[in-house]
Amino acid sequence: MSEIPGNLKYTESHEWIAEGEDGIVTIGITEHAQQSLGDLVFIELPEVGTEVKQEEICGVVESVKAASDIFSPLAGKITAINEKLVDEPEIVNSSPYQDGWLFKLKPSESLDNLLSHDKYREITEN
Amino acid sequence: MLRKTPLYDQHLNAKLVDFGGWEMPLHYGSQIEEHHQVRQDAGVFDVSHMTIIDLTGKKVRQFLQYLLANDVGRLKTIGKALYSCMLNENGGVIDDLIVYYQTDELFRMVVNSGTRDKDIAWITHYAKEYAVQVQERDDLAMIAIQGPQVTKKIKDLLPATALSLKPFHATWENWFIARTGYTGENGFEIMLPAKEAPELWEKLLANEIKPIGLGARNTLRLEAGMNLYGTDMNENCSPLEAGLNWTVAWKPLDRNFIGRVTLQAQKDSGNHRIMIALVLQNKGMLRDHQAIYTDNGEGYITSGSFSPTLGRSIAFARVPMGKYEQVTVQIRNKTLVAKVVKSPFVKNGNVLI
Incomplete structure (x- = not known):
């Protein structure tokens, strides 16, 4: 059973979303996602300042086994990316919810449509 | 229903995947760590899904000289192994394999897993004319041990004759032990009765040889410049188109082997x-x-x-x-x-x- 923190929101495509107090959200991939991908060897992140739509592909995480697109869970503007991952993608494997965050975004829509941790757990269990 | 190797119970902590109809370990935690383990230390692989075939008969050498693109005539000493492609009439690769010279009437062949049925059908078809018996040895398990520290770590587990084997040679006092592998590192491949395999596996682990999954096996062989059948070559591709020119024995010129005519024409065209x-x-x-x-x-x-x-x-x-x-x-x-x-x-x- 993989870890699904209760204080985060989720998507069906296995991204997690953390709400910050400043209205900026932080986005990463879940423990379940990193486990099924295996060792990550390459990560491509969006450029800071890019406007993204909801469910737009804005990056890629690649393991030895497979490439997996990262979808933006919300529309908004990219405000920061985790530069460390360019040289150390394995951080996402070791710390998917903390040091392995992917990017930050200033959303232009509400977070109401994202999944709760209970709903996401149901998805991963099925 | 997926097939299981005799070492299935040894893989219960691994991430298991459907590998050509076999339930096999992809990795036991981290594929990359397993890769480094083999390059720097020692690792053990369950490769019991591979197909072992024994060929017996008075004309077995003659048969193999016709069946294979490499020439078993090059095998002069007992125990020597040869890597070869087996071609169809068009020069396409049916499979790649290793063949071991055991006696003048017995050669052992190790072919791939996914090609088992078509290989056995093909070999059996051509073996008839030479009165060669084809026997699949699915009673055997196969374990590969690879890495620079292997010899040191298996001293107490294998006989001295095995430890002193030259590369691409085999011995079979008890188990069939060959100094071969698919990683570019020193190591052995051991074929032994299925029921004895779990005990050997556990002893290897006790000697600090770590289990390695098929994920690392693939990156190890790729780094080592070794082809994988089905992706690097297939029946629509000749050895010349797969970087395997060195495995085709053109001499002696009068040795006829399956696919030779088409392959020669392709070589002469210089445009493949x-x-x-x-x-x-x-x-x-x-x-x-x-x-x-x-x-x-x-x-x-x-x-x-x-x-x-x-x-x-x-x-x-x-x-x-x-x-x-x-x-x-x-x-x-x-x-x-x-x-x-x-x-x-x-x-x-x-x-x-």
């Missing part, structure tokens, strides 16, 4: 596709089937992955005949440059490119 080895110069990943662009036209990647030893992406690609220093590849709307290098990329722990 070739296999090249690539190192990606940018960050990114070369993957199977990606299109490759050269000065002479388009080709494609047959095997692409991440090289844990080099820390960058490497690949084999099939491209039009030519001499290349670099090629380009399209990955997600970006054009990236890959340098053409001489295979293998890595051998005995050393980077060669």
Whole structure:
């Protein structure tokens, strides 16, 4: 059973979303996602300042086994990316919810449509 | 229903996958750590899904000289092994294999797993004329032990005759032990009765040889410049188009082998596709089937992955005949440059490119 923190929101495509107090959200991939991908060897992140739509592909995480697109869970503007991952993608494997965050975004829509941790757990269990 | 090897119970802590109809370990935690383990220390693989075939008969050598593109006539000493392709009449590769010379009336062959049924049918068909008996040895398990520290770590488990084997030689006092492998490192492949395999596996683990899954097996063989049947070559591709020219014995000129005529014509034309080895110069990943662009036209990647030893992406690609220093590849709307290098990329722990 993989870890699904209760204080985060989720998507069906296995991204997690953390709400910050400043209205900026932080986005990463879940423990379940990193486990099924295996060792990550390459990560491509969006450029800071890019406007993204909801469910737009804005990056890629690649393991030895497979490439997996990262979808933006919300529309908004990219405000920061985790530069460390360019040289150390394995951080996402070791710390998917903390040091392995992917990017930050200033959303232009509400977070109401994202999944709760209970709903996401149901998805991963099925 | 997936097939299970005699070592299935030893893999319960692994991530198991359907590998050509077999339930096999992909990794036991981290594929990359397992790769480094074999390059730097010692690892053990369950390769019992591979197909072991014994060929017996008075004319077995003559039969194999007709069946295989490499020449078993080169096997002069008992226990010597030979790598070869088995071709169809068009020169396409039915399978690649290793054949061991045991006696003048017995040769053992190890072919791939996914090709088991068609290989046995093909071999049996041609064996009739030579009165050669074809017996699959599915009573045996197969364990590969690979890495620079292997000899030191198995001293108490294998007989001295096995430990002193030269590369590509085998001995069979009790178990069949060969100094062969699929990683580019020193090591052994052991064929033993299925029921004895779990005990040997546990003893190897107790000697601090770590279990390695098929994920690392693939990146190890790719770095070592070794082809994988089904991705790097198949029945629509000749050995000349798969970087396996060195495995075709053209001499003696009067040795007729299946596929020879077509293969000779292809060689004489000098205009067949070739296999090249690539190192990606940018960050990114070369993957199977990606299109490759050269000065002479388009080709494609047959095997692409991440090289844990080099820390960058490497690949084999099939491209039009030519001499290349670099090629380009399209990955997600970006054009990236890959340098053409001489295979293998890595051998005995050393980077060669």
